[in-house]
Amino acid sequence: MTAQAPRPQTTAAKGDTSALTAHVQRLLQRLRAFDHRHPLVWDLLLTAFYVTASLIDYSSGGWHTVARNRDASETLVLLICLGFSLPLLWRRTHPVAALLAMAPAALANAWDGIIAQAALLQFIVVFNIALHRSPMTLLRAFAVIAVPTVIGAVRYPEDSWDQQILPTLWGFVMVVLLAVAVRTRKEYLASLVERARQLEVERDQQARLAAAAERTRIAREMHDIIGHNLSVITGLADGGSYAAKKNPERAGQALTAIAGTSREALTELRRLLGVLRDDTPNADLTPQPGLTDLNSLVDGVRSAGLPVRMTVRGTPAHDSDTAGRELTVYRVVQEALTNTLKHAGPGATATVDVSHSDTGVTVTVTDDGRGAPTVTPGGRAEAPGGRGITGMRERTALYNGTLEAGPLPQPTGGWRVRMHLPEEPAP
Structure with a gap:
């Protein structure tokens, strides 16, 4: 006999996953909101983190493991690490300027064969350029990164060109593709937000137009009801005042007709106002007059x-x-x-x-x-x-x-x- 017990566990697992996803999304939304309110705080934290990592790589001598010139000056290595990490502070506000500020460190790094790991921080700036700048600016950024790479490959040709240039090329392409995906999603969300705003504006306009049309309809009904009945009452009153002098009986008939017409006008007016005030679906509505x-x-x-x-x-x-x-x-x-x-x-x-x-x-x-x-x-x-x-x-x-x-x-x-x-x- 086939056992069916795991089904509730699968449902429970899906529920736990959904709850975890919702929790992560809420946390990310809070982080984005905080970053939107205080962008400098996040920039300082990120810059401090990579400055610390670069200094650790420098102080521990880790750069010796990949350097082609292990006899390079320690001071130069320190300046190169700081030259790659400090410009990250302006990566969002001025990404092109930050990449150009890294260019001297990149040239010194390639020329002296130091090959510091901090050079990878250029890709963070490239990500921001691809996220906010034009394709032409992105091509210039590629030239800024490619020139030091080619210089290093020419000056220290121990390894093959594909081992020295292709990693930088593939890294650049992957970062750009990631930035394009993020940029596309942001623009799509922005278009949805703009569409929602336009729909709200259209809804408000439709509501105002509907209110104006309803006011016109109500004014038309009030004019027809009150104007006609008042005209009839005026005619009856004029005839009654004329007949009162010669035929009191006709004057009494006129007054009776005035009372009936007034009651009819009041009934129609109350019905109209009742429809306007009554929001219940079971309102007792008297049929409108017809043929x-x-x-x-x-x-x-x-x-x-x-x-x-x-x-x-x-x-x-x-x-x-x-x-x-x-x-x-x-x-x-x-x-x-x-x-x-x-x-x-x-x-x-x-x-x-x-x-x-x-x-x-x-x-x-x-x-x-x-x-x-x-x-x-x-x-x-x-x-x-x-x-x-x-x-x-x-x-x-x-x-x-x-x-x-x-x-x-x-x-x-x-x-x-x-x-x-x-x-x-x-x-």
């Missing part, structure tokens, strides 16, 4: 004193009249009749024609008013900051429709608003 509510809308306008004749022709080709399209039709008719109440003057009449066809729905609202104010290029003049016609155009544009608003030709006069919403493809 079936046009009759009650027209009745309310009639009660305000404006005679309105409404005609509905045809039926939708299919169920493409969604709630949003029906709301657009309703609001355009509402705004057009509200403008008639405000601007058409006494004795005006209005006509509402809703026509369904294969090409879409067309709504035409006309009046024969004579009291319209001066016409502006955007349509019937509105109060400063008015958004009536602008709101109708915005609603129509949401469904790729067209809206025309302007005066009728003389001598008939009056005003016409015509909206067409094209038929949407059947699902």
Whole structure:
């Protein structure tokens, strides 16, 4: 029978490895953060470490084991070791200058046949040059290292050239490849960070655009709800004050209509504000008005004193009249009749024609008013900051429709608003 006991141990081992890796990554992040805040501390520690190692190699006489000239001056060996190790302090801030500062020590080291191990410290500077400088600078750095190597090979040709030059060449190539890999990873991480920053900026911009669009939508709804109902109330109040002198009963009817219209406006306003304030997904939302509510809308306008004749022709080709399209039709008719109440003057009449066809729905609202104010290029003049016609155009544009608003030709006069919403493809 096959035993399956080692599986939990393997999982536990993976968990221990992941924990160790996470711990090492956190430690490296702390070291990088400390180095970023205090770069001089790390440079001093690294330089002190290699100066100490070079002095140990000098004092212990270890350089004799590889030197081709064991009779070289001890003082010269000391100066060469310090010449290779001390410039490491500037390896990150001025790597090219540090390598040039090592060049005299490299020439003396090759010419006198000392071959101090401290010469390998040049590769640390080469790593920083490959990490931060251009390829042309890297080629110059290779020349600075190659020239002393060739001089030493010519002056002390005991060993073959491949044993003297190839190790330096391969060491240079390996250090450069390592630096390129580190540089590529840094640039990739930097690009990810920049991309994340751009996404945050785009997210904030989208949020601001969405907030602006929502404010516009709310302003449009508030304008349609409050503007229309206040216009109806104003018409009822004017008619009631006129009728109070001759027919108190009609004045009472006007007051009753004013109360009903006010309650309807308050209900719609509370519903709108409730939607804005309620963040719960189960909020009780009353349906928005649609085509079936046009009759009650027209009745309310009639009660305000404006005679309105409404005609509905045809039926939708299919169920493409969604709630949003029906709301657009309703609001355009509402705004057009509200403008008639405000601007058409006494004795005006209005006509509402809703026509369904294969090409879409067309709504035409006309009046024969004579009291319209001066016409502006955007349509019937509105109060400063008015958004009536602008709101109708915005609603129509949401469904790729067209809206025309302007005066009728003389001598008939009056005003016409015509909206067409094209038929949407059947699902």
